[in-house]
Amino acid sequence: xxxxxxxxxxxxxxxxxxxxxxxxxxxxxxxxxxxxxxxxxxxxxxxxxxxxxxxxxxxxxxxxxxxxxxxxxxxxxxxxxxxxxxxxxxxxxxxxxxxxxxxxxxxxxxxxxxxxxxxxxxxxxxxxxxxxxxx
Amino acid sequence: xxxxxxxxxxxxxxxxxxxxxxxxxxxxxxxxxxxxxxxxxxxxxxxxxxxxxxxxxxxxxxxxxxxxxxxxxxxxxxxxxxxxxxxxxxxxxxxxxxxxxxxxxxxxxxxxxxxxxxxxxxxxxxxxxxxxxxxxxxxxxxxxxxxxxxxxxxxxxxxxxxxxxxxxxxxxxxxxxxxxxxxxxxxxxxxxxxxxxxxxxxxxxxxxxxxxxxxxxxxxxxxxxxxxxxxxxxxxxxxxxxxxxx
Numbered sequence: 001x002x003x004x005x006x007x008x009x010x011x012x013x014x015x016x017x018x019x020x021x022x023x024x025x026x027x028x029x030x031x032x033x034x035x036x037x038x039x040x041x042x043x044x045x046x047x048x049x050x051x052x053x054x055x056x057x058x059x060x061x062x063x064x065x066x067x068x069x070x071x072x073x074x075x076x077x078x079x080x081x082x083x084x085x086x087x088x089x090x091x092x093x094x095x096x097x098x099x100x101x102x103x104x105x106x107x108x109x110x111x112x113x114x115x116x117x118x119x120x121x122x123x124x125x126x127x128x129x130x131x132x133x134x135x
Numbered sequence: 136x137x138x139x140x141x142x143x144x145x146x147x148x149x150x151x152x153x154x155x156x157x158x159x160x161x162x163x164x165x166x167x168x169x170x171x172x173x174x175x176x177x178x179x180x181x182x183x184x185x186x187x188x189x190x191x192x193x194x195x196x197x198x199x200x201x202x203x204x205x206x207x208x209x210x211x212x213x214x215x216x217x218x219x220x221x222x223x224x225x226x227x228x229x230x231x232x233x234x235x236x237x238x239x240x241x242x243x244x245x246x247x248x249x250x251x252x253x254x255x256x257x258x259x260x261x262x263x264x265x266x267x268x269x270x271x272x273x274x275x276x277x278x279x280x281x282x283x284x285x286x287x288x289x290x291x292x293x294x295x296x297x298x299x300x301x302x303x304x305x306x307x308x309x310x311x312x313x314x315x316x317x318x319x320x321x322x323x324x325x326x327x328x329x330x331x332x333x334x335x336x337x338x339x340x341x342x343x344x345x346x347x348x349x350x351x352x353x354x355x356x357x358x359x360x361x362x363x364x365x366x367x368x369x370x371x372x373x374x375x376x377x378x379x380x381x
Contacts, residue, residue: 001238018163020151021149063149093145
């Protein structure tokens with residue numbers, strides 16, 4: 001997901017070049033601050049914890065502010081602090097009008113994060129729950 | 136506090152340049168190459184492995200042929216090109232294999248980048264690694280075999296042959312990156328295609344070392360240059376198809 005021999009800034013700068021972002025440095029600073037990685041921005045990613053790598057990968061995904069975000073089990077192996085950052089981010093993305101599709105094994109988190117929750121059983125959607133319409 | 140930074144992050148519009156033509160393409164080629172070179176300078180995983188393998192191979196070949204061959208210049212051309220080909224494979228398979236292992240290839244392909252820009256960026260870094268390998272191997276061969284390979288036409292042949300090798304090798308590395316057996320698949324696919332480069336390179340180097348007139352050896356240089364040109368054009372046209380469906 002990210003390059004472990006580069007540091008956080010270098011990772012995001014590389015992808016900023018790939019996306020041809022205008023004024024990438026300001027955006028990189030904003031993303032790293034939001035992901036709570038600004039203090040460790042010059043440390044090689046290989047020295048990051050799993051949660052920090054996951055947060056950097058999410059930061060990379062939102063670097064170019066995509067209208068649709070696909071997060072495949074973003075909470076796997078995350079510590080509580082990282083889950084809290086992720087939860088706040090998903091809240092903000094939702095409120096900002098971005099579509100977020102998340103897969104997770106954690107039913108409670110799915111209900112906390114989502115407007116609609118679908119239960120996937122052996123590759124088939126079994127039922128859908130509209131969280132907003134539930135009491 | 137965190138919500139403030141997050142809402143500030145999403146509140147600011149993000150602008151991306153669109154178009155840009157050749158300069159945008161070259162910027163992305165350079166970005167891929169610079170990223171690979173910077174990571175290699177930190178990790179020293181690829182080029183250093185190639186160099187150590189190359190130097191060990193020179194020493195082993197030196198010991199193997201020292202007592203049995205009357206004139207070392209008889210075997211030096213073959214040894215030089217075998218070392219370049221075999222040491223090169225070590226680095227080539229890592230160029231895309233490392234991206235697959237770290238799940239970064241999908242992220243690269245999701246970016247608005249032509250796949251050929253990724254290919255040419257990888258080609259540039261692979262070329263650099265191969266040239267650095269040769270920079271180490273040639274002086275050691277001079278010492279081990281008492282044969283001066285620092286001659287203009289030998290260096291020109293090596294330069295052209297290395298470009299062709301990197302072009303084809305980077306292409307096959309991309310092709311085999313998603314295969315579980317990529318370490319064995321790459322040389323099996325790559326080395327037969329490199330036979331023309333190997334034959335032309337060895338013949339040119341041997342001819343120069345034997346003191347034959349350059350006019351009679353130009354055809355080998357032409358073969359190397361034509362090989363480079365054909366594969367440059369061919370790979371440019373078909374490299375986009377490699378990652379279709381990923």
